[in-house]
Amino acid sequence: MSLKTLENSLHVLKYFTRQTPSWGVRELAKKMEVNHSIIYRILSTFEESGYLYQNPETKKYELGLRFLEYGEMVKERIQLSSEVYQAMRRIVDQTNESVFLTILDGDEGVTVEMVETTQNIKYAVSIGTRSPLYSGASCKVMMAYLQEDHQERIMEKGLESLTPNTITNPQELKKDLVRIKSQGWCLSTGEYANDVFGLGVPLFDFSGNVFGSLTISGPVYRLSSIDNDQTVAILKDEGALIQRYLKHIKYNR
Structure with missing residues (x-):
């Protein structure tokens, strides 16, 4: 072959x-x-x-079914410890919204863990879901920390409109990525899914390269009850612990 x-x-x-x-x-x-x-x-x-x-x-x-076997092998390699789950559980308890752990894989983000809120109305995705890096807080907060040539390569492939709020203009997206990196976190509303907000922070490996993100998400109508600064502090505190356990993960930049 x-x-x-x-x-x-x-x-x-x-x-x-x-x-x-x-x-x-x-x-x-x-x-x-x-x-x-x-x-x-x-x-x-x-x-x-x-x-x-x-x-x-x-x-x-x-x-x-062979992919099921491979999926289990990948899960074993990532080895999401009980400490990681407990950190995410604490975020849910403090914010009352679902939290997602996303890992960078090439030009996409992959949801590898999720802890749901107990609220009746909530946002959830399936483990293993892949998402483009240019849309939604969990992915854009990772894209903001990629090398410029990697960002350009993603934009050259085309920016598909997932919702009316998805940024599909490259220049506008570049400005947004600069702003996200400058403040150290990302807030998105209805970019990846209609009427859903996301607030995320990046996770870094031992070399200082972004490898993932930690994000809370819920219906847009509850966004007014979220204190951005306080929530970002919670995500960063628990994210520091998660980084400690996941820095060994290898991924495709």
């Missing part, structure tokens, strides 16, 4: 997301603008190895 073939095959897997968990051959070929015979060979090869499963009724391909 050539390096280019391998690259194309791995690129195919990126299209299997929570939003589109299954694909037909011609459907995916059209989406990727690739000949359907090439897509068929790639999907068939992944199916034979257990990475994909073809639904016998719909004939569409879905992720196979």
